[in-house]
Amino acid sequence: MKNIRNFCIIAHIDHGKSTLADRLLDVTGSVTAREQQAQLLDSMDLERERGITIKSHAIQMDYTYEGEQYILNLIDTPGHVDFSYEVSRSIAACEGALLIVDAAQSIQAQTISNLYLALENDLEIIPVLNKVDLPSANPEEVTDDIVDLLGCNPEDVIHASGKTGFGVENILKAIIERVPAPKGDPDAPLQALIFDSVYNTFRGIETYFRVFNGEIKKGQKIKFVATDKEYNADEVGTLKLTQIAKQSVKTGDVGYLITGIKTAKEVKVGDTITDFANPTTNIVEGFEDVKPMVFAGIYPVDTEDYEELRNSMEKLQLNDASLVFAPESSAALGFGFRCGFLGMLHMEIIQERLEREFDMTVITTVPNVSYNAFTNKNPDIPFIVNNPSDLPDPSTVNRVEEPYIKATIITKSDFVGNVMSLCIEKRGMIINQTYLTPVRVELTFEMPLAEIVFDFYDRLKTVSKGYASFDYHPIGMKVSKLVRLDVLLNAQPVDALSALIHADNAHNIGKKMCEKLKELIPRQQFDIPIQAAIGAKIIARETVKALRKDVTAKCYGGDISRKRKLLEKQKKGKKRMRQVGNVEIPQQAFMAVLKLND
Amino acid sequence: MVDAICKEIVLRKCEIDGEIATIYFGGGTPSLLTNVEVDKILSTVYSTFQISENPEITLEANPDDLTKAKILEFSNSAINRLSIGVQSFFEHDLKLMNRAHNQTEALECIVLAKKHFENISIDLIYGIPEMSSEQWIANIEKALSLNIPHLSCYALTVEPKTALEQFIKKGIVPPVEDDVAQEHHAILIEMTEAAGYDNYEFSNFCKPGWESKNNTAYWQGKPYLGVGPSGHSYDGNQRSWNISNNPIYIKKINDGELPLEREVLSTRDKYNEYVMTRLRTTNGISLKEINENFGLIFSEYLSKQMIQHIDSGLLCVKMDAIIVTKKGKFLSDGIAADLFMINI
Numbered sequence: 048m049k050n051i052r053n054f055c056i057i058a059h060i061d062h063g064k065s066t067l068a069d070r071l072l073d074v075t076g077s078v079t080a081r082e083q084q085a086q087l088l089d090s091m092d093l094e095r096e097r098g099i100t101i102k103s104h105a106i107q108m109d110y111t112y113e114g115e116q117y118i119l120n121l122i123d124t125p126g127h128v129d130f131s132y133e134v135s136r137s138i139a140a141c142e143g144a145l146l147i148v149d150a151a152q153s154i155q156a157q158t159i160s161n162l163y164l165a166l167e168n169d170l171e172i173i174p175v176l177n178k179v180d181l182p183s184a185n186p187e188e189v190t191d192d193i194v195d196l197l198g199c200n201p202e203d204v205i206h207a208s209g210k211t212g213f214g215v216e217n218i219l220k221a222i223i224e225r226v227p228a229p230k231g232d233p234d235a236p237l238q239a240l241i242f243d244s245v246y247n248t249f250r251g252i253e254t255y256f257r258v259f260n261g262e263i264k265k266g267q268k269i270k271f272v273a274t275d276k277e278y279n280a281d282e283v284g285t286l287k288l289t290q291i292a293k294q295s296v297k298t299g300d301v302g303y304l305i306t307g308i309k310t311a312k313e314v315k316v317g318d319t320i321t322d323f324a325n326p327t328t329n330i331v332e333g334f335e336d337v338k339p340m341v342f343a344g345i346y347p348v349d350t351e352d353y354e355e356l357r358n359s360m361e362k363l364q365l366n367d368a369s370l371v372f373a374p375e376s377s378a379a380l381g382f383g384f385r386c387g388f389l390g391m392l393h394m395e396i397i398q399e400r401l402e403r404e405f406d407m408t409v410i411t412t413v414p415n416v417s418y419n420a421f422t423n424k425n426p427d428i429p430f431i432v433n434n435p436s437d438l439p440d441p442s443t444v445n446r447v448e449e450p451y452i453k454a455t456i457i458t459k460s461d462f463v464g465n466v467m468s469l470c471i472e473k474r475g476m477i478i479n480q481t482y483l484t485p486v487r488v489e490l491t492f493e494m495p496l497a498e499i500v501f502d503f504y505d506r507l508k509t510v511s512k513g514y515a516s517f518d519y520h521p522i523g524m525k526v527s528k529l530v531r532l533d534v535l536l537n538a539q540p541v542d543a544l545s546a547l548i549h550a551d552n553a554h555n556i557g558k559k560m561c562e563k564l565k566e567l568i569p570r571q572q573f574d575i576p577i578q579a580a581i582g583a584k585i586i587a588r589e590t591v592k593a594l595r596k597d598v599t600a601k602c603y604g605g606d607i608s609r610k611r612k613l614l615e616k617q618k619k620g621k622k623r624m625r626q627v628g629n630v631e632i633p634q635q636a637f638m639a640v641l642k643l644n645d
Numbered sequence: 646m647v648d649a650i651c652k653e654i655v656l657r658k659c660e661i662d663g664e665i666a667t668i669y670f671g672g673g674t675p676s677l678l679t680n681v682e683v684d685k686i687l688s689t690v691y692s693t694f695q696i697s698e699n700p701e702i703t704l705e706a707n708p709d710d711l712t713k714a715k716i717l718e719f720s721n722s723a724i725n726r727l728s729i730g731v732q733s734f735f736e737h738d739l740k741l742m743n744r745a746h747n748q749t750e751a752l753e754c755i756v757l758a759k760k761h762f763e764n765i766s767i768d769l770i771y772g773i774p775e776m777s778s779e780q781w782i783a784n785i786e787k788a789l790s791l792n793i794p795h796l797s798c799y800a801l802t803v804e805p806k807t808a809l810e811q812f813i814k815k816g817i818v819p820p821v822e823d824d825v826a827q828e829h830h831a832i833l834i835e836m837t838e839a840a841g842y843d844n845y846e847f848s849n850f851c852k853p854g855w856e857s858k859n860n861t862a863y864w865q866g867k868p869y870l871g872v873g874p875s876g877h878s879y880d881g882n883q884r885s886w887n888i889s890n891n892p893i894y895i896k897k898i899n900d901g902e903l904p905l906e907r908e909v910l911s912t913r914d915k916y917n918e919y920v921m922t923r924l925r926t927t928n929g930i931s932l933k934e935i936n937e938n939f940g941l942i943f944s945e946y947l948s949k950q951m952i953q954h955i956d957s958g959l960l961c962v963k964m965d966a967i968i969v970t971k972k973g974k975f976l977s978d979g980i981a982a983d984l985f986m987i988n989i
Binding site: 571592593597598599600601602603604605607608610611614615617618619 | 672772797799800802823824826830846847848860863864869871875877878879884886908914917918921922925974975976977978979981982983985987
């Protein structure tokens, strides 16, 4: 046990976490040249393409240092705020953390909040200044930032480059010398923390865990505490690039477990694994049932594909337990599903995976958060509204509550004004403003989660010229003045376009919504009025004029073929649209409300 | 260039089986040709192919090219029809569209042409920025008063990378409004109808018996041979088009090579083109022809697709033909697309 080191990596997106991790694998000889492929740890195509880690991963390295053999367990963590709970569990499985900071970009909000998590868990922090080889690197200043933040010595900051491999030996040395070996009682009853699970088509769910006390043996009868289910440990082992089956995984080590579980839902990240016959009384703290934060409808473009969509969603859920969905129907879109996601990125990922892995073209409706509505009849019992059309008749509503978050934004002092006005526009209230360094400011706001869903990231990026990072945590529900904004196309309400909006913004958003839809809905063979309404009151109106133009041009020998192709293309485009009443609506129109400022 | 064109005609001798009914000098500015050059091309055509008894031979001409001398010259050739790109009888419109001629030339050349040619067509453009309905009416009245047997009228299309596009972008000239174009189109239909013209194709109007035989052939899917740079041809199965670059065209022809690209039309392509072009004409779509030429699968598909448009009053059935109604006329492209058969 004294030669085991468990560590994770804390880094902002693009700060080079995965590249540096690959370099560690290289130097420790954990990968053969044949296995090398850029960013080994990101196994989904989507992760590699976007350069982000969506799932946690774990890998074991062997390293000989000063004549002694060490086992280094790296637990890679997701790099996006949507997955912050998974990050927290990965951190809880470690004794140390590499804090990777881009030598040009310095520390970002997301990094800081994960750093706090690591410090709360008493992790030994090893600061690493990455990308020092870049011409834009500013190692002195960024080192100062790190020293200010951690209160460490400048010498403790390791300079490295994931690209060239510079500094990697020093990182390994620091992991061994500075990260404490795991503590724990090998003779105590089994106590292990689940920090991730992965779906394997042939073997079912693989559960990744860290043993704190006792050991987990092949064939042992075990129990998951939170779900209160028992299983047989069919196979246990450690995680090299491929899995290495073992007779047991001992105290302090990290490993995988196969029990024949078929659905990811049964394996909850944060849960404790213990022995069935001799259970631990010591449950790993911090378990939470992750709740979806953002909801949206997912509908097949072709109504006939409903069953296929259901199958695809079920398969996705096998390896993504945080995806929840329930059937719903929309007057405009027919049968589909109301889905809950961890956040906007998670939603995009699901949509993209449906298209790529299952070849399903879907319509995603305007995302919304989960509201509590209280009726006059039952003023104390919340009625949960996950879909704008579920909001009870306004005349019967006593009040509506919406989820609030504490948002942390770190930006350059030049952009403080811009960021503040954006947050205030988004109904935020400033709570705190701290100068981390003379030029870097941390702003803390309380604001409605719903405002983050509506084009917040893009706007933040614009107003700060990209120099702002953002992180948030839910802080509970607050009463709010909300109305439902409905959209009518050709005088028919399209329920899938409805949104719950703060009353003060409703007129403005209604107007922009009509303008945006006018842009997105292609001209058809008749005028299409677009109206925004609150209840029976129309608050904005636009018209998509009928399409007629091309017919008035010449059509002779050389024009015929070109014109036919043009019309064929037009017709193909229509096939990807959804007919509501007699209006053809393209996929993007259902997300229009998110792009109002583009 | 004329030599190359004549060479191409000879090279493509075997492409035409039957008699040629029409000859058309068009595209670019054929009115720049001299009488001698026209004769040279025509005599090559005559010696290479079989020509019907009274062929329609049209020349497209710009008003500024049609001087008195030139008209006389052409009248001495075999040309028997002129298509004159008048565009408008108003100075303001001509300037906006960057035309080389002025309003005086527009009018004078017609008066002169009428002395030597009976079969004349003029082009007029509507939906021009700032063109009022009154101005458009005045344009049509002028054409009617000149007693021209054939009119081709198009709505202005703002082409990319033109001066007009820049003016509109910069706000110097107001954009073209669809509503205005539609109103102009309605005026056009009403006035020509009252004057006894047939709207035999969407953009074409003529006094009975004065249809453009050449252009009608396009809409009937008949084969045609186009020579010269950018010339398009159709043999009933495949379309081909010559390269547009003049020097390369001449070089290839001199090397005895045809500088063209081809595209073979599938039955589906032919069906779609049939639907698209026929909807533009008073002949309309014949279910019987569809059945004979494309088979039951197409006629059944068409019958199914057309119902919604008949219900909404955009299409109607007259005898065997499916034609667009007055209400549907402006929308015939969209209707055609709906009737198209496509695979995704």
